[in-house]
Amino acid sequence: MSLSWPAIAGVFALLSVYVVRALTPPPNLRHLPKVPLIPLLWSYFSGEVEDVRIKRLILPFAKEGTEGAVLVYAFGRWIVHVIDHKIVKDLSANIALWPKEEPQDEMLLWRFVGKTNVILSNGMNWQRHSRVVRSALGRTIPIADFVLLSKKLFSVMGSGGRLVWDDLTMRFTLDAVGATTFGHDFQAITDVNSPFVKDYNRVMDGIASPLYIVFPKLETWIPRHSVVKKIDALVSMFGDLLEAKKNNMANDMLSYMLEDPEMTDTDFRDNMVVFFIAGHDTSAGAMSSLVYYLAKDQDMQAQARAEVLAALGDDDPDAQNMRNMPFTQACIREALRINTPITYMVPRASAEPALLTAANGKTYFLPPHTSVILNICAIHHNDTYWPNPHTFDPSRFMGQSAADKDRIDASPWL
Numbered sequence: 282m283s284l285s286w287p288a289i290a291g292v293f294a295l296l297s298v299y300v301v302r303a304l305t306p307p308p309n310l311r312h313l314p315k316v317p318l319i320p321l322l323w324s325y326f327s328g329e330v331e332d333v334r335i336k337r338l339i340l341p342f343a344k345e346g347t348e349g350a351v352l353v354y355a356f357g358r359w360i361v362h363v364i365d366h367k368i369v370k371d372l373s374a375n376i377a378l379w380p381k382e383e384p385q386d387e388m389l390l391w392r393f394v395g396k397t398n399v400i401l402s403n404g405m406n407w408q409r410h411s412r413v414v415r416s417a418l419g420r421t422i423p424i425a426d427f428v429l430l431s432k433k434l435f436s437v438m439g440s441g442g443r444l445v446w447d448d449l450t451m452r453f454t455l456d457a458v459g460a461t462t463f464g465h466d467f468q469a470i471t472d473v474n475s476p477f478v479k480d481y482n483r484v485m486d487g488i489a490s491p492l493y494i495v496f497p498k499l500e501t502w503i504p505r506h507s508v509v510k511k512i513d514a515l516v517s518m519f520g521d522l523l524e525a526k527k528n529n530m531a532n533d534m535l536s537y538m539l540e541d542p543e544m545t546d547t548d549f550r551d552n553m554v555v556f557f558i559a560g561h562d563t564s565a566g567a568m569s570s571l572v573y574y575l576a577k578d579q580d581m582q583a584q585a586r587a588e589v590l591a592a593l594g595d596d597d598p599d600a601q602n603m604r605n606m607p608f609t610q611a612c613i614r615e616a617l618r619i620n621t622p623i624t625y626m627v628p629r630a631s632a633e634p635a636l637l638t639a640a641n642g643k644t645y646f647l648p649p650h651t652s653v654i655l656n657i658c659a660i661h662h663n664d665t666y667w668p669n670p671h672t673f674d675p676s677r678f679m680g681q682s683a684a685d686k687d688r689i690d691a692s693p694w695l
């Protein structure tokens with residue numbers, strides 16, 4: 282059967298109408314400032330790094346405190362990005378009014394992370410997960426395990442030469458999460474062929490395909506069976522770890538969580554994946570940035586090194602001597618600010634109409650069920666609160682004056 286030209290033209294016209302409608306903000310959001318669509322799509326498809334995109338396309342709206350919220354096209358819809366710290370604080374203080382959104386079914390990230398975990402749940406359900414997670418986190422700060430792993434890492438690094446530091450930090454934090462959270466040795470530091478590292482990287486590369494992130498509906502129309510298969514295999518490896526743990530309880534977070542009678546196997550598995558991602562990608566990013574900025578500034582590096590050596594003497598780090606490193610702590614906070622490992626919070630939406638008020642008094646009316654994302658990266662680079670935001674300057678976190686405290690207050694996260 283062949284299609285006539287009028288039929289082809291009709292299909293094309295219908296498709297065009299659909300695409301234009303999908304890419305146009307809904308009428309009840311058109312009063313909000315909007316990041317221009319074409320440069321945004323170009324940025325997604327050209328593979329521009331996320332924080333570069335934010336600084337280039339979103340941050341100009343926050344320049345000198347002009348706007349506190351802006352519409353951004355992502356995940357197949359228009360979402361309000363909050364770029365003002367006052368709005369973030371107001372929302373965070375009223376979390377019951379702003380529940381996390383139901384995750385989009387088609388997005389493969391949720392197939393991997395699952396939906397019954399602390400990061401995506403709300404209300405009573407969140408309280409249930411949070412109670413178990415907090416009690417497990419609060420039991421122990423396994424500094425001795427981190428010291429052992431650091432020594433292992435140093436022995437692999439040897440006495441110098443060319444090293445790929447961000448790869449090493451990833452391996453270090455993977456083993457740190459393995460040891461302290463699951464009581465399992467992924468052998469990521471010592472084994473460059475560690476199956477978990479390879480499988481995890483493959484899965485994340487598949488999930489992060491720009492086309493599917495921008496248009497998640499494509500997962501339904503043009504399913505990616507091979508990525509789904511890899512995700513399912515990795516999730517089933519977590520299931521195996523869980524089963525093995527049940528017969529080998531030890532001094533790790535998963536064992537503590539398993540003591541809770543209310544949690545199901547799905548709860549445990551989904552929280553394991555959250556810990557795995559939340560615990561290792563984030564910390565690896567933070568360690569990479571810190572070392573990068575200290576490598577670039579030899580004076581700061583020398584100052585941090587002298588402080589650490591003076592605080593430790595011949596001892597290994599512990600909770601006590603780590604308190605005597607104010608400059609190093611400031612460097613860590615500044616590294617987290619300038620290159621924040623988590624760019625966005627999970628999207629939230631209120632069932633009620635809402636009026637958001639920015640620090641400069643500007644207001645934004647949001648109709649019910651508008652998707653809202655707190656944009657941590659944009660807030661950490663707002664030049665009203667962080668002068669020269671692209672400069673690494675730990676002194677921002679050393680000052681004790683009211684102005685310093687006010688500025689530090691400009692990040693709800695640091």
Ligand code: HEM
Nearest residue numbers: 399400411414556559560561563564567622623625626627
């Ligand atoms: C530098 C390192 C880290 C950064 C920057 C970071 C950042 C964050 C942020 C911004 C959130 C809030 C997400 C949201 O609600 O939308 C979060 C939540 C969470 N993080 Fe981290 N994180 C780090 C390390 C870790 C580690 C090491 C673990 C555990 C091993 C962890 C476990 C969690 C958990 C369980 C939650 C959910 C908490 C809840 O919803 O009650 N994170 N993290």
